[in-house]
Amino acid sequence: MTALLAGTAAVAVPLVLLGSLFGQLRRPGTLAAALRAQRTFPPSLAGPVAAAVLAAEAVAGLGGAAGLLMWRDGPFRAASAAAAVLLALYAAYGARVARTRRGVPCGCAGERTPMTGWVAGRAAAFAALALAGALWGLPGDPTRYEIVTIVAAGLGFAVILWTLPLAMTEERSPAV
Template sequence: MAAMLTGVSAGTVALILLAGFAGHLLHPRVLPAALTAHRTVPAPLIWPVAVAVGALEGVLGAVTGYALLAGRPRALTLGATGSALLFVAYALYGLYVLRTRPSGRGRRGDRVAGAENRAVPCGCSADDTPMSGWVAGRAAALALASVTASAGAGSAIASHGVHVALVGLSSVTFAVLLWSLPAAMADPERSVAG
């Protein structure tokens, strides 16, 4: 059972990172636009940061996926540990953006006159999913999955036969669910200016 959990965690992390990398390649302006809206990165560094983040996702996703498929426990430990650090950074960054960006609501949830009512985009996909607690929560869940994959790298590599098929199918399922979570949980009425 531990081998299955570790394998599913590693597969899910690899697929999410590779999907993020592909999204950054296909829609190269989404992350820089989100970073501009977040106002956390100086303007001259927005594009270099966006390119570095996309490349890091691609490398970590490729290393983790390759290590899982090729049976390389050390490479899996390395890729999963790097992924855990990246996802922890994403979760903390998401929380920081949520705390520092005006939400357009007062202490009791009343609308504040003149406050910005439109939520900022998360920058993690091609659509306009707003930055939310769900984005930070997804990153935290993926950090935990990465730690699980790193801690049990040896057992994940040892699984064979039907376990590989189950790990693959489960990884795809969890990756799709986690990828879709923030967009599915977005509240369109909160992000509409009004």
């Protein structure tokens, strides 16, 4: 069971971090604008904080993907540990902003998803997956069947958790 969980993390976490990075690069400035709207940093720091976030996502995502593709346990565990820390920070930050600043954008992956508890919960779930990858590493000598199962589980978790906050956003129409 731990091999499946760690394998799922090996696929889902780098995929989501690199997907987020791609979304940010496709829509530059979205994260900095969201940080300014969230008012947790001075406006002048929004750009540098956004750049630091993108760099951290790139390092953790590329490191995890490289460790997975080369099937190197040490680099994979290091990247997973970095991702676990980054995603835990996202979860804590998201929870704080969701409690104190209603209606502000998340800035996640360059999207306009509102910052809600679902965003924080998604980050916490990915942090837990990344921690599993850091603790247990890559599964040892998996069969083809196990690899297919791991990839399918990783893709499934990534898609479900990625779409969760937007799926749980309730749009209210104006009262008539």
